[in-house]
Amino acid sequence: MAMLEVKNLSKSFGNLKVLEDINMTVEKGEVVAVIGPSGSGKSTLLRCINQLEKAGGGEIKVCGTDMLLKNDSGKTVYADSKTLREIRLKTGLVFQNFNLFPHMTVLRNITEAPVCVLKKNKQEAQAKAMELLRKMGLETKAKSYPCELSGGQQQRVSIARALALNPEILFFDEPTSALDPELTGEILKVIKELAAEGMTMVIVTHEMAFARDVADKVVFMEGGYIVEQGAPEQLFGDSASDRVKQFLQRFNN
Numbered sequence: 001m002a003m004l005e006v007k008n009l010s011k012s013f014g015n016l017k018v019l020e021d022i023n024m025t026v027e028k029g030e031v032v033a034v035i036g037p038s039g040s041g042k043s044t045l046l047r048c049i050n051q052l053e054k055a056g057g058g059e060i061k062v063c064g065t066d067m068l069l070k071n072d073s074g075k076t077v078y079a080d081s082k083t084l085r086e087i088r089l090k091t092g093l094v095f096q097n098f099n100l101f102p103h104m105t106v107l108r109n110i111t112e113a114p115v116c117v118l119k120k121n122k123q124e125a126q127a128k129a130m131e132l133l134r135k136m137g138l139e140t141k142a143k144s145y146p147c148e149l150s151g152g153q154q155q156r157v158s159i160a161r162a163l164a165l166n167p168e169i170l171f172f173d174e175p176t177s178a179l180d181p182e183l184t185g186e187i188l189k190v191i192k193e194l195a196a197e198g199m200t201m202v203i204v205t206h207e208m209a210f211a212r213d214v215a216d217k218v219v220f221m222e223g224g225y226i227v228e229q230g231a232p233e234q235l236f237g238d239s240a241s242d243r244v245k246q247f248l249q250r251f252n253n
């Protein structure tokens with residue numbers, strides 16, 4: 001079953017076309033890596049899918065439900081607000097800069113949305129948060145504040161926070177770009193474990209070895225377009241387009 005279907009998606013900021021004719025599908029349990037130079041529209045794509053940015057045209061379907069669609073007169077419209085809210089709960093987004101609430105403890109960062117948005121019982125939410133913190137190797141940090149943690153630890157908290165809402169599909173926007181190589185490794189390990197558990201994920205990354213290793217599919221974007229997408233063996237192999245080869249060369253030196 002397709003967890004995400006994007007068709008002919010476009011987006012402009014004023015006169016600047018940022019996404020054009022984007023088509024991609026993510027199947028259940030698939031890991032898709034999105035790569036490409038800075039400014040190519042990767043973050044905007046994730047933000048459109050996660051309803052943080054308004055799309056210009058095209059179609060988006062999440063877990064089989066239309067989020068952005070063409071109405072009977074062929075006009076691009078969003079689903080009603082109830083449907084949009086339901087879809088929002090099915091997707092999680094992990095940001096490059098963690099975006100934790102600085103004035104809340106690690107535990108409260110994770111329980112805030114389940115308790116305040118999903119109206120979950122506080123004890124249950126805390127038990128689930130502790131379970132996720134254990135999974136992230138951070139059970140001793142529940143009472144700490146984000147500023148007391150390393151970047152890698154903060155990013156693991158933000159992954160736990162996203163998982164606390166039981167998303168059907170998890171998006172990562174350069175989750176290791178703010179981290180030094182050692183801390184990068186601990187985040188990549190967590191993402192690899194989630195992949196092994198069958199989590200459906202879309203990961204924007206500059207970690208090419210990781211993308212090649214973990215992704216089922218790789219999408220290369222440039223200038224608002226998907227230049228090429230396919231199996232990692234294809235994009236990282238000899239059959240890739242010259243532009244993809246040229247881009248990847250920088251990472252091989």
Ligand SMILES: Nc1ncnc2c1ncn2[C@@H]1O[C@H](COP(=O)(O)OP(=O)(O)O)[C@@H](O)[C@H]1O
Pocket residue numbers: 013016018036037038039040041042043044045
């Ligand atoms: N809020 C915004 N307003 C105007 N232009 C934006 C905005 N966000 C992104 N852009 C522009 O859209 C293009 C794509 O940006 P982005 O999606 O952040 O690319 P990437 O994540 O691949 O680096 C860039 O030219 C960027 O300057």
Ligand SMILES: [Mg+2]
Pocket residue numbers: 042043044173174
């Ligand atoms: Mg970006």
